Amino acid sequence: MFEIGGTELLLIAVVALVVIGPKDLPNALRTVGRYTGKARAMTRHLRSGFDEMMRQAELEEMEKQWAEHNRKIMAETPAVADPAPETAPETVPDVAPAAPEATAVEPAAETPPAERPLP
Template identity: 50%
Template sequence: MFDVASSEVILLGVVALLVIPPKDLPKAMRVAGHWIGKVRGVANQFRSGFDTMLRESELQEMEKKWAAENARIMREHPPEPVQMLPMAGPPGEAHEAEDAPAILVEQPVVTSPETADADQPKPATGTHS
């Protein structure tokens, strides 16, 4: 974007030596460096914002393509309806298949904080006589 050749930099240096006195030259270089840094920062921020917008637009295009492809697949291959198995007894009664394994779940033990402290062993104090 901004292309500066080495001959241009040398020319700028010679002009700076002629216009700016040698004792003020370090201060002028610091100020120029500061402003060049700010310009680079703004340019980088602009570039990253542009890249982000480009990625988001590409992502939206991909989502549209995926949605269209999904709709095409769903039209060509509609989902099959789910068939429910009839129950053998009244609706409130639990039924288990004869060949299905039984699942045993241990009931949790609920204790109050007072009984939990009583069940725990007391820590040793570390003193021996």
């Protein structure tokens, strides 16, 4: 970021030692470190917020593209009628079965074995 090399850093340390003095130098470095940490945290927070906004914008753009693509496909594809609904289970009639004496029917003649349907 600042592109400070080793020699420049050494020169800054010597000047700080001469100007601040050896007694107050640790407190000064601690204070500088604290403010540097706060600045980095603030930068990280701003960068993460910016990255989140960019990600949201990209997601919205992708959603628009997918919606457009889906609309195109739906327009090109002919509408298919819904398949017939599955047959409903047979319902039991509401009428009670007839009395046995009312249904007196002669039994049908038995069909020959050759004409019987296979089970």
